[in-house]
Amino acid sequence: MxxxxxxxxxxxxxxxxxxxxxxxxxxxxxxxxxxxxxxxxxxxxxxxxxxxxxxxxxxxxxxxxxxxxxxxxxxTYPKEIELEKFPTWSSMLLFLIFYIIILISGDMFVAIPIVMFLMGLTWGQKKVWVSLTNAIVTPLSIFLLFDYVLQVRFPRGWLTNIYYG
Amino acid sequence: MIEAISAMASVFTDPYLLTLIFATTILGVIIGVLPGLGATTGAALLLPFTLTMEPVQAIAVLSTIYVSATFAGSITAILINTPGTSAAAATTFDGYPLAQKGEAGRALGIAVVSSTVGGVFSVIVLCIAAPLLARVAYEFRPPEYFALTIFGLSMLASISAGGAVKNLIGGIFGVWLSTIGSERVTAIERFMFGNYDLYEGLSFVPVFIGLFAISELLVQSKTVNKIIETVALKAVKLPTKEDYKRIWKTILRSCGIGTFIGVLPAEGATVASMIGYSEAKRWSKNKEEFGKGSIEGIAGAEAANNAATGGAMVPTMVLGIPGSGTTAIILVGLMVHGLRPGAYLFTEQVEKVYQIFGSMLLANFMFMAMGLYAARLFARVSLIPISILWPIVFALSVIGAYALSQSLVDVWIALIFGVIGFFARRHGFAVAPIAVGLILGEMVETNLQHSLKMYDGQWWMILAQPLAAFFLVLAFLGLCGPYLYNLITKHKN
Missing domain, CATH: 1.10.287 (Helix Hairpins)
Known part of the structure; x- marks a missing residue:
């Protein structure tokens, strides 16, 4: 029944x-x-x-x-699913923005800091400088690690063109 | 035997490997205490970093993350009532109540000792059982492998998250994903839609990063305003003589349960800890203490979840069938580094295999030391604001997805599977079955094709092979057993 x-x-x-x-x-x-x-x-x-x-x-x-x-x-009536709040939808939207930025700039290291910065703010980070520092320092550290240690070459774009020459 | 022992001992004397395992244990504990990250997500994020390492070093890193993060989930489970990993969920039942009574140090001490004993016990079992199973697996032909993978897929039904049917649907979806790309016998392109980046099929790494890391990011976005209450911790206390008297039987029982559950294909630490906990309660003389801070409850759950780590490595390395979500990633790590899992690994690469086992053993002792002396420090890591942590996970995910093939297509695949994984989880479908299905998919199809060729298209001949029939009967009983049992008992009543 x-x-x-x-x-x-x-x-x-x-x-x-x-x-x-x-x-x-x-x-x-x-x-x-x-x-x-x-x-x-x-x-x-x-x-x-x-x-x-x-x-x-x-x-x-x-x-x-x-x-x-x-x-x-x-x-058995399944549990009602709550509709997601702003941070979830905004994160998905940021994935789309990430894709668009890469299409325009061709550079992951332009898109990642922008998305990280915006994600920090939409997830409730009130101090802009904290979000900004995180958005700059983290991708830079990861880039240097992958470039020097793991020798991974990233796609050329606005910033990587300057680095690779 | 001597060769195996010397290979394991070489890990303890190799300064580079020692440093690597030490650093990875710290990282694993940090990953374990961060709610939401866990061993599977951590291993998925770290896999690209192991690309330039030697195979043994790479797998040592992944397996160290596995054991240390599985343990570390208990730190936050006890101190902030939030399990760092799903495997530590059962630890919250008694760990947090005990911590609230002002005995957080004692609770952590019991968790550390139980986890270490569980972990070491399972590595010993792994060292003994894996070569024996490899000898049996040496005789396996395509029909046996086909039946075994069907058994592995059927076990998805009992993974803790999601329901049995939902898990099986997830597994079928994963197997279907493995059919994308060029078919191996006929080279016919399937579901590629003209995209030749998919010719070789979907890469495991970006799919796993998407399913585990990015989907978790979206899940965590729901907890933005969650307030965490912490319990003060002065120092971790080793269990007293009285404590040991009360818990040693529970620990031993959970070691056996955890290892056995771990060995079963597709089962993992979460199931093990739940069963370990409930068995501890069932056998306890102080049942009324459970849920109010029972040390047996903590020991039962913690010994079982760490015992499952070694157990889960047995089918992963011997049969190529992952024992859990994290071992699915370790399996991909083995393949990426040219170590084809299976019986041949134990005849042609014995030294490497035992070095991997040795590094798991070492990792267990290292997390014990860290748990005893630095738990307080690690507990503070869990308070990192999620608005800082998860953007970092996003960066690691997209760069990690790109790194293996150096292709942007893999980044899009990771993001797409992140969204798919999120919606799947939103509707109660676990993502681990999709990952396991993706890995087993190729094995199922290839072995079915070979079996059909062997028997001139007479598929029923597969059932005539004793071992294959045994696995298929096990799969049938696993799937239909509970329903048949219910029907029989209903009929009797």
Whole structure:
């Protein structure tokens, strides 16, 4: 018997099945994409599997598991998930800003300090100089460590061009 | 045998390795006391730093982080009621209440001793069990490996975080991720969408950094305004004779439980500590003390979680099946450094294997010393504002993701998997099954292909192989056993 009564709103029930629906959709998309894959000649594959078989097999299992999950959701009402607050969404937005800055400058060491500085502020750091110092000293230290000790070469951009010459 | 002992002893006499393990133990303890970071995230972040090291040094660094961070989670569990790692969650049940009674030093002393005994015991078991298991694994053919990986995947159902079904869905998703790229037999491109950076498949390192470090960053962003209450600590006290009398049986029992749980594929320190704690309670004469500051509770949880570290290394090194999230990263470390895990590792690279075991043993003694003499100092590290700490983790994550292949694509992969990992965790899906699935995926598919070729496409012949059938039956019982048991008992009633 479901734990929630019939009086529960339809919207609540719909919310409940978003995850199983998403997973079902994902499985069907993968199956569709797998069916579009080329087939190999018999002499290569022999008695083994075609490249498409394994992902389809996985998604069929996934669909079975999603069905069990839906049944579990129906029987036991899952915990309500609180909507994330500003620091979480702003951090994801900062990932996007990080990507855009790299596209423009081509330089990780321009993007990292900017994102670190903004992340510090959005996570509640009230002293701007602390956030700024952290945003400059940390990437610089990591850069020097990777450049001198690990000999990793970073992509050329506004700042690294000056350093590499 | 002599060769093995001398290889282990060489770790204790190599000044470079000694310094490296000492420094890494400090780092591991710091990582362990910082709530949210933990052994898995720490190992994921440090993996790129080991690239230029010798294989033994690199794996020594990763395994030292594993053992020391697993122990250090108890420091914050006892002093601020916040487990530094999930493996120390059970320690809070009695550690914090004891600290509130003004006995924080005693609680920490018991945690240090229990963790060390657990850790050392499991390394000894590792040294004995791994070569024996390797001898058995030497006989494994594709059907056995296929069945073993299925068993490993089925064990994901019982990982502590998430539910059984959710963990299995996570594992299947991980296995599917392993199919991205060129298929190994036919070279057909799968799910690449024209991106040739994915031709060789998804790199483990950026995916792991995303799943463990970046997703944790997003999870921690929810705790921005959390107020932490600390308990004063004067000095760590070693257990008294009376304490030892009360806890020695608990420690020994938890050593066995922890090591056994650790050996099971995909199980880890968190499960071990919970079972260690509940068994300590079950066998105790003072059950009423549990939850109010029982020293047996602390010993039970701490001995078990550190005993799981050595146990988890057994399937990782012998079978290539990770025993936990952190050992999944150690496994990637082994592969990156050209040490292919499996039975051959124990015949062709014996010296290196025992040097790794030796460094784990050394790390256990080092964290003991640090726990006894510097716990107070390390506890202060946990008070670093998260607005400083997590931007640093962000920088380490993106640079670490870039470092291995020196490709920006890996940075985007890390960020994408960070967001995927966050949303997965938000809806109750643990990320460790995805990581384990990704590692085992290739093994499952390749061994299934080889098995089908061996038996001319007759898949049921896999079931006719005794060892393969044994593993498949174990997997079936692991998945359906609890439901069948419930059905039978219901029917009887």
């Amino acid at each position: 479901p734990l929630y009564g019939a009086s529960e709103s339809f919207i609540m029930k719909k919310k409940l099945y978003i995850i199983p629906l998403f997973l079902t959709l994902f499985s069907f998309v993968v199956i569709y994409l797998s069916l579009q894959l080329d087939t190999s000649p018999e002499m290569i594959v022999g008695d083994s599997m075609q490249a498409r078989s394994f992902p389809i097999f996985l998604m069929v299992i996934n669909l079975l598991l999603v069905a069990i999950l839906s049944l579990q959701f129906y029987k």
